[in-house]
Amino acid sequence: MSNWKQLLAGACVAALWSSSLLSAEPPMPLVPQSPAETGDFTLRLNQLQQRLDRLEAENGKLKQSLFQSHQSPGGANGGVTPANAEMLNADTTCPAACQCPNCAPAKDGKGDWTTGWNHGIEWTSPDKAFKVHIGGRTQFDSVWYGQATSALGGTGGISGSPHDQDAVAFRRARLQATGTIYETIDYMLEFDFVNSTNRESASDLNTEANTINVPAPTDLWLQFKEIPGIGTLRVGNTKEPIGFEHAASSRFLNFMERSYLQDLFAGPFNNGFSPGVMIFNNWAEQRGTWWLGGFKNGGNIFGYDVGNGEHAATGRVTYTPIFDEHEHQVLHIGLAGSARDPDADTNRFRTRSLRNGSGNLATVFADTGTFTTSHQWMAGVEVAGVSGPLSMQAEWIGSWSEDAVSLAGTKSAAAAGTPLGTVYTNGYYAEVHYFLTGESREYDRKNASFGRVVPRQNFRWKDGCFEPGAWQLAFRYGACDLRDEALNGGLLQEYVAGVNWFLNPNTKVQWNYVCTERDSALDGVDGGLIHGFGMRLAHDF
Known part of the structure; x- marks a missing residue:
């Protein structure tokens, strides 16, 4: 039962990833069309790093969206659980950007009473x-x-x-x-x-x-x-x-x-x-x-x-x-x-x-x-x-x-x-x-x-x-x-x-x-x- 859920989750992630890439600006080529035109190996590395950074940012947004979609309306069983985190090939704890979406930020009473x-x-x-x-x-x-x-x-x-x-x-x-x-x-x-x-x-x-x-x-x-x-x-x-x-x-x-x-x-x-x-x-x-x-x-x-x-x-x-x-x-x-x-x-x-x-x-x-x-x-x-x-x-x-x-x-x-x-x-x-x-x-x-x-x-x-x-x-x-x-x-x-x-x-x-x-x-x-x-x-x- 868990295998088809993982496949389905993977397919959803792939579809969302593909659609976002299609709607985004065209990616930079992985390899320059003509190395002779650049003649600079450092430039090639910078291009790869920029593309990797952009993909990581898109991936983070997609994960955040998918985590939120798994919340229950009443909040009793919502939020990120080890099960749906595993479906995303993530850690069993929430990423820092979406830690426990059902919980309000911790309150410490600081400030002027x-x-x-x-x-x-x-x-x-x-x-x-x-x-x-x-x-x-x-x-x-x-x-x-x-x-x-x-x-x-x-x-x-x-x-x-x-x-x-x-x-x-x-x-x-x-x-x-x-x-x-x-x-x-x-x-x-x-x-x-x-x-x-x-x-x-x-x-x-x-x-x-x-x-x-x-x-x-x-x-x-x-x-x-x-x-x-x-x-x-x-x-x-x-x-x-x-x-x-x-x-x-x-x-x-x-x-x-x-x-x-x-x-x-x-x-x-x-x-x-x-x-x-x-x-x-x-x-x-x-x-x-x-x-x-x-x-x-x-x-x-x-x-x-x-x-x-x-x-x-x-x-x-x-x-x-x-x-x-x-x-x-x-x-x-x-x-x-x-x-x-x-x-x-x-x-x-x-x-x-x-x-x-x-x-x-x-x-x-x-x-x-x-x-x-x-x-x-x-x-x-x-x-x-x-x-x-x-x-x-x-x-x-x-x-x-x-x-x-x-x-x-x-x-x-x-x-x-x-x-x-x-x-x-x-x-x-x-x-x-x-x-x-x-x-x-x-x-x-x-x-x-x-x-x-x-x-x-x-x-x-x-x-x-x-x-x-x-x-x-x-x-x-x-x-x-x-x-x-x-x-x-x-x-x-x-x-x-x-x-x-x-x-x-x-x-x-x-x-x-x-x-x-x-x-x-x-x-x-x-x-x-x-x-x-x-x-x-x-x-x-």
């Missing part, structure tokens, strides 16, 4: 192959609580300090550096300087006396883009791909806190970040995304875990059957799942509301306590939409913990060591948001989540000119059920009303009122209502 503002300070190389972005965020919260006495009864953690105490604290204070090196490698380094309390066990509680806000990593990863057949490979500390609200940055949340699902399933005890490896890409002409990763199933906020096994495989797939950027119409649907080998073969589900303390010092509203389990499975369903100034989102996540056995701290009427079977817990929420000033919620197609709000007019009140910024109303209903068979961690329902004022794309003020209906985890003990009010001043760059 530009400095600009892209919601943060950003430096970019002239060839766009290198970029450095310096940013950060601060979220300063004030929280007030009040509740009926009956709401504090029973198990679930709320009876412990500081339960209904008011608080003022920084919810987040982070610095980050993001960017690109050599065009196809991205990086992100971010550390949180507050909220770094870590509870390893029930007997090792953090208190104000022993809590130290040491820096803790959040997003800390390197990713490789444009990998054929895969897309992007990310390695490091990152979010696991489960949940719509979990995928969104805390800079762009609709409320001061995410729903119960975040604390229970998406980011329990690790601040929402896990060390691991993840691949992801878009599909269906950017209408969909898929994510798949393997992670170390740890229980701390410092990006590490030690233990045999204790891995998790988590995936998410999304699709937007409706996406009209100009008319601000979006419909998003998604599924997610996770198979997990629990950390130290134990599980615990607990959830909080407005934070009146950092880390585990915040009030716990529902809590199963710790129990042993061999495997955990999670599944999630999500939907979101945008229609002009109106937007909505809703999610459900369920968890199944197999071969569960109660421990001394388990919220159960059964004695320690009692088999609990497969423990099922779940939660869900639905929320709606509306811009009074006419903006529309941005949908991030790469991340499959809501993005930054950009007001039509930034807030300004100067020299008699008043511009309001963007104003948004929001409402959420959510619930979680931590009761199953002999396990009773409590039942919660929440009603959250919020007002968001976006002064500009980087600054916002949030007001939240949260009414929590708590059913006691103990029979014969009434629950009650818990009222919370929070206010946040947030800034990011």
Whole structure:
């Protein structure tokens, strides 16, 4: 098969060579017609050298043309290969004049970099192959609580300090550096300087006396883009791909806190970040995304875990059957799942509301306590939409913990060591948001989540000119059920009303009122209502 290809290629080269020679100026004679007329042997050599140089130039042009004709349109299999180079009787590497026609010239970032503002300070190389972005965020919260006495009864953690105490604290204070090196490698380094309390066990509680806000990593990863057949490979500390609200940055949340699902399933005890490896890409002409990763199933906020096994495989797939950027119409649907080998073969589900303390010092509203389990499975369903100034989102996540056995701290009427079977817990929420000033919620197609709000007019009140910024109303209903068979961690329902004022794309003020209906985890003990009010001043760059 290769012989006739070589003959065909040779015939093509010969034909092209012949036609070019016919169309070119007549070649100089190889031998002078009359040596006596010249009488100069040097002249004969010069004539031969000139003809040879001209033929070499023509041959180079023909080779370049033939190399280009072998390129594939998509570039996946194009360019010079050892096979077609051999057909031309050439080396298996490309000639210098046509080295790898499918590849752009190497970019080294040299030259004068530009400095600009892209919601943060950003430096970019002239060839766009290198970029450095310096940013950060601060979220300063004030929280007030009040509740009926009956709401504090029973198990679930709320009876412990500081339960209904008011608080003022920084919810987040982070610095980050993001960017690109050599065009196809991205990086992100971010550390949180507050909220770094870590509870390893029930007997090792953090208190104000022993809590130290040491820096803790959040997003800390390197990713490789444009990998054929895969897309992007990310390695490091990152979010696991489960949940719509979990995928969104805390800079762009609709409320001061995410729903119960975040604390229970998406980011329990690790601040929402896990060390691991993840691949992801878009599909269906950017209408969909898929994510798949393997992670170390740890229980701390410092990006590490030690233990045999204790891995998790988590995936998410999304699709937007409706996406009209100009008319601000979006419909998003998604599924997610996770198979997990629990950390130290134990599980615990607990959830909080407005934070009146950092880390585990915040009030716990529902809590199963710790129990042993061999495997955990999670599944999630999500939907979101945008229609002009109106937007909505809703999610459900369920968890199944197999071969569960109660421990001394388990919220159960059964004695320690009692088999609990497969423990099922779940939660869900639905929320709606509306811009009074006419903006529309941005949908991030790469991340499959809501993005930054950009007001039509930034807030300004100067020299008699008043511009309001963007104003948004929001409402959420959510619930979680931590009761199953002999396990009773409590039942919660929440009603959250919020007002968001976006002064500009980087600054916002949030007001939240949260009414929590708590059913006691103990029979014969009434629950009650818990009222919370929070206010946040947030800034990011």
